Amino acid sequence: MSTAPDRARMSENETAFAILKEFLQTLKIMSYAIFLSIWRFLISPPRKSVEGEIVLVTGAGSGIGQRISMEFAKLGAILVLWDIDEEKNKKTMELIRGHSEGVKCYPYRCDVGNREEVYQTAKRVKGDVGDVGILVNNAGVVSGKKLIHTPDHLIQHTINVNLMAHFWTVKCFLPTMLRKNHGHIVNISSSTGLVGLNKLTDYSTSKFGVVGFTEVLTYEIFFSGNSGVHTTLVCPSFVKTGLFPGCKMRFPWLIPPLEIQPTVERIMQGILTNQHVVCIPRLIYFFVFLKSILPVEAFHEVIRFSGAATFMDNFKGGRSREIQNEANGSSSTNGTAETNCNHGNNSLLEPIQKQSSLNENSDDIPEIDTHNSSCVNGHFDLSSVSDEAGETKLLKRSRHDDNLSGAQE
Numbered sequence: 001m002s003t004a005p006d007r008a009r010m011s012e013n014e015t016a017f018a019i020l021k022e023f024l025q026t027l028k029i030m031s032y033a034i035f036l037s038i039w040r041f042l043i044s045p046p047r048k049s050v051e052g053e054i055v056l057v058t059g060a061g062s063g064i065g066q067r068i069s070m071e072f073a074k075l076g077a078i079l080v081l082w083d084i085d086e087e088k089n090k091k092t093m094e095l096i097r098g099h100s101e102g103v104k105c106y107p108y109r110c111d112v113g114n115r116e117e118v119y120q121t122a123k124r125v126k127g128d129v130g131d132v133g134i135l136v137n138n139a140g141v142v143s144g145k146k147l148i149h150t151p152d153h154l155i156q157h158t159i160n161v162n163l164m165a166h167f168w169t170v171k172c173f174l175p176t177m178l179r180k181n182h183g184h185i186v187n188i189s190s191s192t193g194l195v196g197l198n199k200l201t202d203y204s205t206s207k208f209g210v211v212g213f214t215e216v217l218t219y220e221i222f223f224s225g226n227s228g229v230h231t232t233l234v235c236p237s238f239v240k241t242g243l244f245p246g247c248k249m250r251f252p253w254l255i256p257p258l259e260i261q262p263t264v265e266r267i268m269q270g271i272l273t274n275q276h277v278v279c280i281p282r283l284i285y286f287f288v289f290l291k292s293i294l295p296v297e298a299f300h301e302v303i304r305f306s307g308a309a310t311f312m313d314n315f316k317g318g319r320s321r322e323i324q325n326e327a328n329g330s331s332s333t334n335g336t337a338e339t340n341c342n343h344g345n346n347s348l349l350e351p352i353q354k355q356s357s358l359n360e361n362s363d364d365i366p367e368i369d370t371h372n373s374s375c376v377n378g379h380f381d382l383s384s385v386s387d388e389a390g391e392t393k394l395l396k397r398s399r400h401d402d403n404l405s406g407a408q409e
């Protein structure tokens with residue numbers, strides 16, 4: 001008869017054996033996944049059909065979002081276009097209808113940085129069109145200044161549009177995808193979400209956030225056993241869309257500015273083959289690798305020499321001008337702050353508040369930014385905002401400043 005210590009030893013041996021078995025099984029699955037990924041690299045896997053699929057693209061009014069929408073339309077998908085700029089969104093719809101006859105296309109004005117608006121518009125989409133099968137989180141904005149020169153509300157806005165929007169849209173559409181075990185979430189991040197760049201503190205932070213968000217979301221979907229729901233993270237470097245006007249690479253022959261169409265074709269290839277991560281160009285992976293193995297100071301030199309540190313120096317975005325005006329104190333002469341705020345190519349006139357940007361040499365602590373950027377029924381709250389002295393500033397806005405559209409393509 002076995003004694004208690006014998007039984008304990010046997011049970012320990014059994015546990016160790018079970019762990020070893022599981023470990024070997026894990027190695028087997030890992031080896032298969034590595035083999036599969038090499039195979040997919042060498043021989044492109046077949047593309048899935050998206051005919052009749054409802055595809056929602058945010059920021060569909062221009063650039064990458066517009067072209068992605070057009071590509072899906074060519075493949076027979078039903079398009080739901082979201083953009084803060086109604087005019088541009090309609091233009092995308094017309095382009096789609098011009099290129100792909102009979103395609104169903106539903107444009108909605110939606111500020112994706114506004115949670116309530118996202119939830120309301122999502123409900124309308126469900127009622128008007130049906131269940132979204134592919135969600136492309138693409139809308140993005142850039143402020144393009146050093147942290148200490150960026151007004152608080154622009155930092156908040158960048159994080160809201162570039163990152164928080166992903167939380168709201170995914171919460172709206174993922175549950176149905178999980179229930180049907182069918183769907184795809186595509187998140188457009190950036191190479192600056194893997195390796196940060198100067199003067200993009202808020203932008204890079206939001207894009208790093210999208211990388212983390214997608215990684216964890218992928219785990220959650222994978223470990224819930226929903227093999228029919230896919231995610232794709234897209235990290236392009238500089239694309240010639242007009243989002244980064246004036247910016248230049250130091251060695252364009254090494255990482256050339258990307259043309260929109262081939263970039264979008266590469267993104268589509270990734271989506272249609274359920275690829276997890278799409279970095280464009282592939283050289284980005286090498287920079288990520290360098291960052292992970294080099295000492296921090298050594299990587300600083302890579303950033304300096306490659307010109308990544310000075311990429312944003314000639315940025316001519318509307319927001320940049322706004323911030324410059326603010327720094328010069330020229331923003332509100334007669335109590336009216338008329339500014340040009342770049343939401344990608346879309347411009348809104350937003351309030352300027354002295355206290356939310358700092359002089360580089362000042363050791364001032366910023367005052368609380370009282371800017372109310374809440375958006376009700378798709379319109380920014382244009383009520384007066386009090387400044388430190390109790391004055392009020394009228395806030396103006398315009399959605400149709402296309403001053404950057406010349407930089408398109």
Ligand SMILES: NC(=O)c1ccc[n+]([C@@H]2O[C@H](COP(=O)([O-])OP(=O)(O)OC[C@H]3O[C@@H](n4cnc5c(N)ncnc54)[C@H](O)[C@@H]3O)[C@@H](O)[C@H]2O)c1
Pocket residue numbers: 058059060061062063064065082083084085088110111112113138139140141161188189190191235236237238239240241242243244343344345346
């Ligand atoms: N252009 C690049 O070099 C580059 C590089 C890497 C990643 N990206 C990312 O690709 C995405 C698309 O960028 P793009 O270059 O096509 O820019 P773009 O400015 O051409 O398009 C962005 C679109 O988003 C819309 N938009 C802005 N704020 C919005 C809001 N609050 N709600 C809804 N729509 C809003 C704009 O109206 C515009 O139509 C962005 O997420 C961007 O960060 C761009």
